[in-house]
Amino acid sequence: MAGKRKSGKKPAAGGGRAGGYCPLGDAVRAGIRQVIDAQGRLTGDLPEPDLDRDTLIRLYEMMVLVRAIDERGWVLQRSGRVEFWIPHKGLEAVHIAATMAFARNDWIFLGYRHPGALLLRGAALVQLFAQFFGRRDEPFKGRRLPTLMGDRRLNVVPMTTQVGSYIPHACGAAWGAKIKGDDTRFLTFFGDGATSRGEFHSALNFAGIFKPPVVFICENNGWAVTTPASAQTASRTFAQKGDAYAVRNLRVDGNDPLAVYAAAREARDLAAKEAPSLIEAVTYRLGFHTSSDNPDLYREPEEVEEWAAWDPLIRTCKYLERKGYWGKRQEADLWTRCTRDIDAAVEQAEAMPLPDPASMFDDTFEQMTWMLEEQKAALLGDLERCS
Ligand SMILES: Cc1ncc(C[n+]2csc(CCOP(=O)(O)OP(=O)(O)O)c2C)c(N)n1
CATH class of the missing domain: 1.20.5 (Single alpha-helices involved in coiled-coils or other helix-helix interfaces)
Structure with missing residues (x-):
């Protein structure tokens, strides 16, 4: 439902500063590292990561599955079967590529737009849908909002709902691992909005001093609900906030999974060498903030269109086609498979028991x-x- 807004042009996400009004076409000038362009061609900026055919296909298949989950979650929410939905359309590359760059025993402190991290770690699709439906037999016993997921068995810590509050938890856990002398690394995702919280600054300060093996990924998706990135900070970038705390930092194209992978992989290696990193992944929330939002009230459709041309799925598909790894038939089969697997997971999860209210x-x-x-x-x- 489109409501009325007050007169005047809506703000653009970034406004030339942190985020930018789709700066991906001019990434080099904006200091945003890239491997591929909008057509999936190598840009010659960052080198192509050394990933074999099967790994690249797995990366793309996971991105498509996660997109299909978002589409289904939206329909389930709008038809009253799931109580709430937090979309992740357009944000697939960041968390999927970064998770792939980390080892299975590394810990991930998750945000709420990152279902692919759990799937890559081995969670079954039905476990995710049981969480969306609030069913009893999922790791949090049906007591959290849909998409606020985690699983201790998979070394994935769910977010705490207060924006940014879990960033120090990731940092502290990494510090603990360092004290114990184990080789585990820690990865955490949060949004541009979280950088305005004190916890972000406490964590970065701590990381600069004690150098725990942690990688912070700021998923700058242009908006924090109705607040554009340009109103979130007067800094030129979110990455440069690391400079204040002597934390290594860089910006990558968050819609380019190869760039995210390369940056996250390097950051993981450096994390063990007393060099935590802050990575700003520049991306865009193509969907609503949540199912309770209406972005038509605060952003221009042209902005969404401009970013849609940089859709990470399209770029990755084109890249795979250029390499001769992908074609129309595989694409159609993949979507059919995703639909079928999601249908089965929905049916199974919806039939599961609800929690006892007293629980x-x-x-x-x-x-x-x-x-x-x-x-x-x-x-x-x-x-x-x-x-
Ligand atoms: C401390 C706190 N303030 C406000 C909120 C309400 N809130 C939920 S999500 C959100 C925006 C977060 O934006 P960002 O960190 O950029 O992440 P995004 O949702 O864009 O992925 C806000 C303000 C909250 N959950 N916690």
Whole structure:
């Protein structure tokens, strides 16, 4: 539903400073590192990472699956079967390529637009949909908002809902690993909006001093709900905030999975050598902020169109075609497979039991406080009266 907005032109994401009004066409001048252009051709800036055919195809297939999940999640939310949805259309390259650049035993502190990280770590599709449907038998027992996912078994820590609050957690966990002398590295994703929170600055300051093996990826998707990147900071880039804390930093094209992979891989290696990194991945949220948002009220359709031409799926597909690894038939088969797998996961997950309402009090304290005991008893009493 498009509502009315006040008069005047809507702001562009970035406004020439951090983010930019699709600066990807002029990436070199903007200091944004790239491997491929919009047509999937090598730009000659960053070298092509040394990835074999199967790995490149796996990367692309995961990006398509994650896009298909977003499309389905949206439909399920709009038809009332999933209560809430946080879209990730256009943001596939950042988290998928970065996760692939890290080792299986590294820890990832996830945001809410990153389902591919769990899938790459081996989570079944049905586990994701069980989370979206709030079902009992998923790792968080159906008690978190859809897409706020994680899984301890896969070394993936779910986000805490307060923007930016988990950045120091990633930093502290990395510091712990360093003290213990183990080789694990830590990766965390957060948005441009999170850089305005104190926790971002505390974490960066800590990282500059104690040099834990951590890589911070700021997914600059142009907007923090209605706030454009240009109003988020007066700095020229989000990456340069690392300079204040002596943290190595760089900007990459977040819609170029090869550039993200190359940057994340190098950062992972350096993380073990007392050099944490802040990577600003310049990308764009093509969808709504959440299912409760209406971006027509605050951004121009031309801006979305301009970024859509840099869609990471299209670029990666073209790159694979140029290498002779991909064609129309594989593309059609892949989408058919994704649809079929999602259909099966939806059917299975929706049939799973819902959590017992009283279970919302579980796992809060080892010994429940008297206040929670009282609340639980009141809830059970109400439920009994209503049944
Ligand atoms: C401390 C805090 N303030 C406000 C919110 C409401 N909120 C949820 S997401 C969001 C925007 C976050 O923007 P960004 O960090 O750029 O990430 P994006 O959603 O764009 O991926 C806000 C303000 C919140 N969850 N936590």
